[in-house]
Amino acid sequence: MSQKILLLPGDGIGPEIVGEARRVLEALRQHHGLDCELETAPIGGAGYDAVGQPLPEETLAQARAADAVLLGAVGGPQYDTLPREVRPERGLLAIRAELGLFGNLRPAILYPQLAGASALRDEVVAGLDILIVRELTGGIYFGQPRGVRRLDSGERQGYNTLAYSEAEIERVARLAFAAAQRRQGRLCSVDKANVLESSELWREVVERLAPEYPDVELSHMYVDNAAMQLVRAPKQFDVVVTGNLFGDILSDCAAQLTGSIGMLPSASLDERGKGLYEPVHGSAPDIAGQDKANPLATILSVAMMLRYSLGAAGLADRVEAAVGQVLEAGLRTPDLQGGTHRVGTRGMGEAVAARL
Numbered sequence: 001m002s003q004k005i006l007l008l009p010g011d012g013i014g015p016e017i018v019g020e021a022r023r024v025l026e027a028l029r030q031h032h033g034l035d036c037e038l039e040t041a042p043i044g045g046a047g048y049d050a051v052g053q054p055l056p057e058e059t060l061a062q063a064r065a066a067d068a069v070l071l072g073a074v075g076g077p078q079y080d081t082l083p084r085e086v087r088p089e090r091g092l093l094a095i096r097a098e099l100g101l102f103g104n105l106r107p108a109i110l111y112p113q114l115a116g117a118s119a120l121r122d123e124v125v126a127g128l129d130i131l132i133v134r135e136l137t138g139g140i141y142f143g144q145p146r147g148v149r150r151l152d153s154g155e156r157q158g159y160n161t162l163a164y165s166e167a168e169i170e171r172v173a174r175l176a177f178a179a180a181q182r183r184q185g186r187l188c189s190v191d192k193a194n195v196l197e198s199s200e201l202w203r204e205v206v207e208r209l210a211p212e213y214p215d216v217e218l219s220h221m222y223v224d225n226a227a228m229q230l231v232r233a234p235k236q237f238d239v240v241v242t243g244n245l246f247g248d249i250l251s252d253c254a255a256q257l258t259g260s261i262g263m264l265p266s267a268s269l270d271e272r273g274k275g276l277y278e279p280v281h282g283s284a285p286d287i288a289g290q291d292k293a294n295p296l297a298t299i300l301s302v303a304m305m306l307r308y309s310l311g312a313a314g315l316a317d318r319v320e321a322a323v324g325q326v327l328e329a330g331l332r333t334p335d336l337q338g339g340t341h342r343v344g345t346r347g348m349g350e351a352v353a354a355r356l
């Protein structure tokens with residue numbers, strides 16, 4: 001049966017990179033029998049421009065009806081002065097919450113062809129393959145109360161709430177334990193349990209689950225040390241599980257180990273494994289519309305979509321192999337050092353599609 005894929009290009013470089021992902025999907029449809037229908041809908045600033053909402057109702061309905069969703073990126077300086085409730089980023093947070101996408105898988109893999117492009121020395125990063133499992137629908141991003149209030153002194157105070165329930169911790173921890181079982185069997189839970197009560201509970205719940213996964217070696221690390229260890233000796237990590245804000249920050253940090261943030265895909269999954277797929281990076285307004293953005297994070301997100309939501313692991317392998325081949329051939333977008341052929345967004349997308 002034909003599978004429905006919803007494309008949400010969003011803002012900035014979003015339409016450019018999703019355009020290249022579409023090219024890859026069309027190559028799979030034409031040459032490898034992928035039976036899919038592609039639809040497109042606005043989100044973020046594009047949603048605001050279209051109907052005054054960063055997550056239009058129609059877009060949400062289409063996302064619910066789709067087998068999988070691919071998102072580019074949202075946001076841009078032209079939207080930064082809008083009221084908070086209608087800013088593009090709220091549209092992204094809303095679709096994650098509405099679809100119950102609590103488990104965000106962010107693999108950071110160094111392609112061997114990009115060894116010299118990593119921020120770290122070859123011997124420290126060669127063969128790097130980390131999976132960051134970020135909790136995505138809780139924590140300080142969603143905690144209530146939140147807002148800006150007037151204090152008795154007359155000055156304003158901005159405030160947010162960091163809260164995690166046992167159930168929220170347990171479901172993301174189980175996802176991470178299961179991922180570790182399929183990988184090297186090591187799970188590091190990252191928190192700030194020396195200061196935060198929410199982290200103390202996080203650590204307790206993760207620890208309580210450990211006996212159910214005897215084949216996984218569990219460790220705990222404070223987030224400040226984890227940031228340092230990621231750039232000191234990243235290969236000590238196999239799977240990292242952490243909260244929403246810590247995971248946001250650590251995944252951008254891990255991106256640089258792989259050569260560029262333009263290389264990091266992600267999958268945001270619900271309880272049943274249905275998902276939204278998106279590159280880890282943002283809308284990159286500084287390079288938008290210039291054919292400079294690296295589309296590989298989005299194309300690799302398509303591979304994750306094929307593997308996790310569309311039951312097409314073989315096609316996922318093909319897409320990842322095609323990415324390896326274009327890097328092997330020396331093609332590089334401006335964000336990637338080295339190589340022999342400078343290409344733009346389109347040139348990179350066409351090269352991957354051609355190898356399919």
Ligand SMILES: NC(=O)c1ccc[n+]([C@@H]2O[C@H](COP(=O)([O-])OP(=O)(O)OC[C@H]3O[C@@H](n4cnc5c(N)ncnc54)[C@H](O)[C@@H]3O)[C@@H](O)[C@H]2O)c1
Nearest residue numbers: 073074075076262280281282283284285286287293294335
């Ligand atoms: N998932 C998302 O939609 C998402 C994620 C992060 C940031 N944002 C939004 O994006 C806007 C810009 O945020 P930012 O500048 O902090 O982060 P960003 O990730 O957009 O850009 C950071 C830097 O990385 C570069 N970069 C990012 N993606 C790239 C790619 N594919 N190829 C080459 N270079 C790339 C940019 O040019 C920029 O120099 C903001 O409005 C922010 O809220 C959205």
Ligand SMILES: CC(C)[C@H](C(=O)O)[C@@H](O)C(=O)O
Nearest residue numbers: 075089092093248280281282
């Ligand atoms: C744009 C923003 C809401 C988003 C986040 O913080 O989750 C982004 O930084 C990400 O990493 O997906």
Ligand SMILES: [Mg+2]
Nearest residue numbers: 248249252280
């Ligand atoms: Mg981020």
